[in-house]
Amino acid sequence: MSWIGTIWDSLPLILQLGIKIGFIVGPLIIAVAYYTLAERKVIAYMHVRVGPNRVGPRGLLQPIADVLKLMFKEMIIPSKSDKYLFLIAPVLAVTPAFAAWAVIPFSGTLVLADIDAGLLYVLALTSMSVYGVIIAGWASNSKYAFLGAMRSAAQIVAYEIAMGFALVGVLMVAGSLNLNTIIQAQSGGLHQWFFLPLFPLFLVYLISGVAETNRAPFDVSEGESEIVAGFHVDYSGMGFAAFFLAEYANMLMISALTVILFLGGWNPPFDFPPFIWLPGVFWFLAKLSLVAFLFLWFRATFPRYRYDQIMRLGWKVFIPVTLIWIAVIGVFKFFTPFGVIFS
C-alpha cells in the first residue's frame, strides 16, 4: 500500500484537494439522488401506497432515470427574463449547499478542512443560500416566481436569527467554534450529548432548519397549491435539477449539523462494546439518516403553515425561547453550582 502513499504525496496540493473534494461531492450527489427516492418511498408508505417500483429492482434505478430525464430535457429561458441572472441563480443555489460540506467532520480524522471557525463558516454559507432563490424569483420576471422569492427571503431572514441563537447556546456549552472540538465535548455516551441540556435549542434548531430549507410544512416559497411552484416555476431541465439538488443537499447539511451540534456527531451512543467497535463514520451516517428521515416524516404529516403563522412562530416564539435559554445557560454556568449540567 505504500506506493499509493508515495504517489499521493507527489501530487500537487491543488490536485490532492481536488481529489478530496471529489470524494465528498461525488457521494453527496449520489446521496441526494437516493434521498429523493427515499422521500418518494417513505411518503408513499405513509400514504399506504407503493411508490416508484417500475425502474430497476424495487424502483432502485428511479433516481438515475430521473437524472437522465432532467439532463436531456430542453432548458427553456423565458424571453422576458434576465438571461444572465436566470442562469446564475441555480449555480448560486448549489454552490453554498456543496461548499458547506468542506468543514463537516465525518469522523475524528475524516474532514476536508478542520478550521477553527467551522461553525461560523457553516452559518455564513447557509445564509448565502437564499440568493439563489431570490435571484431566480426576480430574474424569471413572473409574478408567481417573484412572490415565492419574497416569501422565501422573509422566511429565511426570520429563521436564521433563531438558528444563529441556537448555535450560540451550543458554543457556550462546548466552548469552541471548531466542529470537531464540539463533537469531542459530547463524547462519553448518550447522556453527554447536547440535546439533553439544550433541549429547547435542539427543537428550535431542527424546526428552523426545516424552515431554512423551505421544506414542508414551511414550503410557502414553493406552495404549489397557491403560487404554482414558487421561485422555480420557470425553470426546466438542468436549471430545475440544480435547485432540486441544492434543496436536498441543504436538507442533508442541516441533518449533519443537527447530528454534530446536538446528537454527538461521530460518537457512539454508549461508551462500551459492542458500540465502540463500529467506526465513527457509521454512527455519523446512521444519525444523519435518522434526522434526514424526520424531514420526510414532517412532509408526510403536517399541512402547510399559513404565512403569518410562520412569521409569528419565528419571531415571537423561537427567538424569545433561544434568548431565554442562552440566559439560563449563562446564569447556571457561572453563578450557580449546577453549572456541570452545561459543560
Next chain:
Amino acid sequence: MPLLSILFYLFATVLVVSAAMVVTIRNPVKAALFLVLSFFSAACIWMTLEAEFLSIALVLVYVGAVMVLFLFVVMMLDVDIERMREGFARNMPVGALVAGIMVVEFVVVMMSDRFDSQSLPRPVGHGPDYSNTKELGLVLYTDYVFAFEVAGLILLVAIIAAIVLTMRRRPDTRYQSPSEQVKVSKSERLRIVSMPTEKRPEINK
C-alpha cells in the same frame, strides 16, 4: 508569485470591478447584487489577512442579512431610470466637488508618514494554531468591554426606536390570537340541543 498574492489580486480585481459596477449599472437590483459580490470579495481579502472572524461576520451580517433585506426592498420598487437621470447635469458640479475633496483627503492621508511603508510594521504571519476569533474575544471582553457595552446599548436603543417608529396598529386589522384559541373550552363553542326524535316517514306506499 505565491498563491496568497495571486488570491489577493484575484479578489481585489473582483472587488474593484464590482464596486465600479455598483455605481455605473442602471438596474438597481443588479447594482445591489454587485454590492453583494464586492462585500464577498472584501470578506475573502480579510480571510487572507488571517481575520477569519471578521471576514465571516461580514458575510453573515452584510451578505446574509442586510443585503437580503436591501434586495427585498429594491425588487419591490419600480425605479424609473429616466427620471433618475434627469437631474444629472444640475447635480454634477456638486457631486464632482465632493468626489474631488474626498480624493484629495485620501491622498493627503495616504501620503503622510503614518502610512509610509517604513513606519508601518510588516504584518506578522501566525501559525495554524492562531485563532483570530479567540484573540478578538479576549480583547473585546477585557480591554474594551466598556465600549462594547455602550455599542450594545446604542444598538438596543436603535432597535426599540425602529420598532416604535414603524409599529402602527390599525383599528380595523383583525388579528388571530393563538393563546386565546388554545384556551377555548368546549362549553364556549359547542351547544348540545336535545330534541325529539324525528318520525320516519312512510315510504312504502
